Amino acid sequence: MTKTHWVMESPISSLSILFRNKLFMRLTCLIVITSFIRNGIFQIQSFSLNTIVGFDVKDFANLMLLGGVLALLGQGLLVKALVGCFKEKGVIIIALIASLMKTGGFAGAAFYPHKWVVFLSFIPGCIGDLTFPAISALKSMNVSEKEQGRLQGAIYGARSVFDAIGPIVFSSLYAAMTRQSLLSEALPYIVASCVYVVGIAVAVSLPVSKTPPSRSEVAVEPAPLPPPVSDETPALASVYFETDKDEVEKGDRVEYATSSMLDDDQLLSEPSLGANSSEV
Numbered sequence: 208m209t210k211t212h213w214v215m216e217s218p219i220s221s222l223s224i225l226f227r228n229k230l231f232m233r234l235t236c237l238i239v240i241t242s243f244i245r246n247g248i249f250q251i252q253s254f255s256l257n258t259i260v261g262f263d264v265k266d267f268a269n270l271m272l273l274g275g276v277l278a279l280l281g282q283g284l285l286v287k288a289l290v291g292c293f294k295e296k297g298v299i300i301i302a303l304i305a306s307l308m309k310t311g312g313f314a315g316a317a318f319y320p321h322k323w324v325v326f327l328s329f330i331p332g333c334i335g336d337l338t339f340p341a342i343s344a345l346k347s348m349n350v351s352e353k354e355q356g357r358l359q360g361a362i363y364g365a366r367s368v369f370d371a372i373g374p375i376v377f378s379s380l381y382a383a384m385t386r387q388s389l390l391s392e393a394l395p396y397i398v399a400s401c402v403y404v405v406g407i408a409v410a411v412s413l414p415v416s417k418t419p420p421s422r423s424e425v426a427v428e429p430a431p432l433p434p435p436v437s438d439e440t441p442a443l444a445s446v447y448f449e450t451d452k453d454e455v456e457k458g459d460r461v462e463y464a465t466s467s468m469l470d471d472d473q474l475l476s477e478p479s480l481g482a483n484s485s486e487v
Contacts, residue, residue, distance in 0.1 A: 230345075260324075
């Protein structure tokens with residue numbers, strides 16, 4: 208007989224996995240950089256290209272089509288080859304350099320306003336999109352199997368925060384543009400390029416990836432869980448279930464619910480873990 212109960216964990220402590228060691232700190236820094244720049248540039252890209260280079264509806268349609276085709280080809284054909292040749296660290300560095308070429312080209316378009324410069328600069332973007340998957344893979348290989356869900360949740364949580372901050376900063380830079388100053392028109396992309404240079408330096412400092420160990424061989428143990436609380440439904444959103452392992456091992460079997468136990472009307476009218484959960 209097993210007993211299932213609520214276990215609550217603070218969202219702040221869940222995010223602490225992103226700063227577990229030096230490797231994770233550097234990878235988290237790269238997540239911050241790429242999320243901040245990528246979404247910030249995306250928000251002002253259409254307006255700035257229309258203002259600086261004179262892009263019209265047809266030009267934007269062609270640019271989006273080019274980006275979609277290149278992203279499909281890059282992620283479908285290049286990922287396996289790049290990972291096999293350069294490992295995850297090499298893919299991150301290559302992707303950041305490609306992103307730097309894109310933002311550098313957009314900055315150059317302010318001083319040399321020709322549409323072909325923008326299209327040419329957009330081509331490396333298909334490789335720049337590989338940064339986040341490579342970072343996520345590196346982190347995933349360095350945690351135990353039990354922590355995969357917590358890790359991915361923390362990664363996407365941190366990413367969403369800087370996805371929101373990026374547009375605020377870059378829209379402010381765009382608002383400061385003036386037609387009389389070419390430097391002000393290129394400033395958002397110059398800032399993005401400088402941040403990407405910092406990201407490349409961080410990526411170069413990453414340790415060379417080795418053959419990932421099996422999940423059972425990962426030395427890092429998860430942080431101790433807080434003591435279980437009562438059977439009352441908690442108010443916090445960060446909740447998961449814990450089962451008494453000793454009792455499971457004694458029975459050494461899995462019990463499946465019968466059709467009478469899974470009555471839809473009963474499930475909809477009663478809480479999943481009410482006072483009767485201890486009778487299972």
